[in-house]
Amino acid sequence: MKPMSRAFVAGATGYTGREVVRRLVEQGMSTVAHVRPESPRLEQWRRGFVALGASVEATAWEERAMAESLRRLQPxxxxxxxxxxxxRGRAARRKGGPLETYESVDYGLTMLLLRAVKSSAPAARFIYLSSIGAGSRSANPYLEARRRAEEEIRQSGVSYVIARPSFITGPGRDETRPLERIGAVVIDGALVVAGFLGARRLRERYGSTTNVILARALVRLAFDAAAVNTIVESDGLRI
Ligand SMILES: NC(=O)c1ccc[n+]([C@@H]2O[C@H](COP(=O)([O-])OP(=O)(O)OC[C@H]3O[C@@H](n4cnc5c(N)ncnc54)[C@H](OP(=O)(O)O)[C@@H]3O)[C@@H](O)[C@H]2O)c1
Incomplete structure (x- = not known):
């Protein structure tokens, strides 16, 4: 696609991340899938991503190490x-591992990555998967972590695209996530009714999406010059 261009995907093993990797490779992009080094499935992920045509980096989630990897890769x-x-946080606590909270992961690791980008690949574009509802202060710790991350990204000087999807659902998730599935079904059902009543805009805004549709949108936005430094809400993530 673009000569000398390369994508680095943090969260590549996730439901959305793996589809983003697939889509980038399909588009001819040199793609690096990041897998955390302590992942019990590291070798399985490595084989899977290499078979797709991506390469794998297992850099530790440590700022200096991440900055060094980005300096070398120049994504x-x-x-x-x-x-x-x-x-996941409860499971990590049971195993006696490091604390995993919205603060430490959704905010903390995203900020670690942003700082590493700033120091080592400052011309790169940062595509951040946030969430609908992250646009204003909230008592909800998840949305508040997302809001703060968004704010720092916007002020960082790094060029960005922030995506705010509604529920991400569909087949092939590793975890069952019953609440998210039920949430998506209930919301989608209510929005069908709203659609009948003429509130199509509401349905476009809050209806669920799939990892495949979302990944396609994220990759499209990553290459779209008009999307630089914009926030795209769920209705703009279905195209
Ligand atoms: N699901 C939804 O309905 C929804 C809606 C709106 C926004 N979002 C946001 O969109 C993002 C992606 O959603 P998704 O459903 O694709 O996520 P997912 O399948 O849960 O994937 C999460 C990713 O984060 C990584 N991760 C989690 N904890 C980590 C840690 N302590 N250290 C390093 N990596 C860690 C996972 O790596 P491992 O595989 O190694 O654990 C995985 O790659 C999420 O951050 C979510 O908050 C989700």
């Missing part, structure tokens, strides 16, 4: 697609 696009859930 032009950075996708920040990572985040935890309450269930």
């Amino acid at each position: 032009t696009l950075i996708f920040a697609l990572l985040g935890t859930t309450r269930a």
Whole structure:
């Protein structure tokens, strides 16, 4: 596609991340999938991503190490697609591992990545997967972590695209996530009714999406000069 251009995907093992990697490779982009080094499935992910045509980096989530990797790779696009859930946080606590919260992962690791980009690949475009509802202050710790991350990205001087999807659902998730699935079904159902009543705009804004549709939109936006330094809400993520 573009000569000398390369994408680095953090959160590549996620439901959205793996589709972003697939889409980037399909588009002919040199693509680096980041997998955390302590992942119990590191070798499995490595084989899978290499089979797709991507390469794999297992840099530690440590600022200096991340900055060194980015300096070496010189990516032009950075996708920040990572985040935890309450269930993952509880599982990490049970295993006695490091604390995994919205603050430490969704905010903390995204900020670590942003600082590494600023120091080592400052001309890259930062594509951040946020969430609908992250645009204003909230008592919800998840949305508040996302709002603060967005604010720092906007003020960082790094060029960005911020995406705010509604529920991301569909087949092939590793975890069952019953609440998200039920949430998506209930919301979509309510929005069908709203659609009948003429509130199509509401349905476009809050209806769920799939990882495949979202990944396609994220990759399109990453290359779109008109999308630089913009925030794209869920209705703009279905095209
Ligand atoms: N799901 C939704 O309905 C929804 C809606 C709006 C916004 N979002 C946001 O969109 C993002 C992507 O969603 P998704 O459903 O694709 O996520 P996902 O499948 O849960 O993937 C999360 C990614 O974050 C990584 N990660 C989690 N904890 C980590 C840690 N402590 N250290 C390093 N990496 C860690 C995971 O790596 P491992 O595989 O190594 O654990 C994985 O690559 C999420 O951040 C989410 O908040 C989600």
